[in-house]
Amino acid sequence: MNNTDKDTKTDTKTPTVPTVKKEENINFTRSSQARTKELASYYAVSHLVSSDSDKDIAERTEYRQQKETQHEQENLERIFKLAYDSCSDERAGEPDPDWLYHFISIAKHIRGASMQKLWSRVLKQEIIIPGSTSLKALDTLKKMTQKEAQTFHRACMLTCHFGNDESKKLLTSIKVRHGALSLFRPPSSDKLALGSYQLPYSNLLVLMELGLLLRSELESGEINIESPLAFGYQDSRYLLIPTKKRVTLTYYRLSPVGQEIASLLGNKNHEPYRESLLELLAKHFIVEKNEGSQLNLAT
Structure with a gap:
């Protein structure tokens, strides 16, 4: 697969602001x-x-x-x-x-x-x-409110990575391009609704404005049907074997600063999202655990 991106008094207690009864x-x-x-x-x-x-x-x-x-x-x-x-x-x-x-x-x-x-x-x-x-990451953290930090944390829980690139990405869809006989027919697309997991597009815009997420949606190269694609979600590792030709993945990539800050948060699994992600992948790939045994989606 060609994974090249394409642009589509001192007190130790924490000071607390008084709250309203x-x-x-x-x-x-x-x-x-x-x-x-x-x-x-x-x-x-x-x-x-x-x-x-x-x-x-x-x-x-x-x-x-x-x-x-x-x-x-x-x-x-x-x-x-x-x-x-x-x-x-x-x-x-x-x-x-x-x-x-x-x-x-x-x-x-x-x-x-x-x-x-x-x-x-x-x-x-x-x-x-x-x-x-980096100092740039410190300056970005300085600008972030607690609410924005929580939004970024939610986004990180939905990120994956694939191929030889370990950078975190938000998968948005799987596209299947049609053959030469259907030249003017748009590719079919199975989308992953991030908004269903408290990450609507408005949140993506906030992360873009903060410089944590690249603004352009990217698309992978066509996935080689003869070569399994390494795919990771949080601490889980899989191999994807395409069941058809001309399959690509679309996604948003965390910026370099976003990658730095995400590394501080560690991995945290979002089980409902993981299940939906695997169901979507299973429509276009044979999904195997990275150890080699085929994944049972019922488990």
């Missing part, structure tokens, strides 16, 4: 005011909201900056503790000092627990394999 939602105007006041107090900018301080603006600024610095210290301590707890006796390398400076300059602003865990993985990987996470 459910009963406050009874009166929307009142609860929104209460919430605004809570946030203003938390971020030390409540002087005009509650007139609760006789300090001048210079003193209030100093207090806010001191509180912000404390939060940054807490964030970094938490991230380093998570990284420390996840490490064991792996051989360590020596991270680049400039990389560490850039990492700390960003990580100190990360407050959410799930995002702190992700940043601790970045740190751990860089300690074990220096140079494995």
Whole structure:
């Protein structure tokens, strides 16, 4: 097969923003005011909201900056503790000092627990394999909200790889081109509905905008009917033997930065998606386990 792509005070506790009690939602105007006041107090900018301080603006600024610095210290301590707890006796390398400076300059602003865990993985990987996470990947992570990170994680759970290329891809369809006698007949296409697995096209656009997913849908070369195609989904490995000629796969590929960040998340199986994926593949291929035994789709 030709797999060439074609363009078709210091505290170790995590600082927590105060939450709204459910009963406050009874009166929307009142609860929104209460919430605004809570946030203003938390971020030390409540002087005009509650007139609760006789300090001048210079003193209030100093207090806010001191509180912000404390939060940054807490964030970094938490991230380093998570990284420390996840490490064991792996051989360590020596991270680049400039990389560490850039990492700390960003990580100190990360407050959410799930995002702190992700940043601790970045740190751990860089300690074990220096140079494995680029500055561009750090800058991309910096731009990501928790919701966007969750979207990317869902996308990674649906990725596969095939051929000699281990890069992660989102399979979108299997196409079968017709013979020369049907020159003007469009190829038939069996599509994989990613939206059925909480990954609609609008989410793909978000990932493209973040630079995690290449914008163009790609198409593989025609799969050689005489040569099984290696295919992987998460930790599972298969061999695909085409049952017909002129079969191609269409897909979106993660960008180089997307590949870097995906490697931090590890493999996680999405069983309903795996079943649908194998059912689709079975329409056009004999699907075998990579060990050589034919896959029983009923299991």
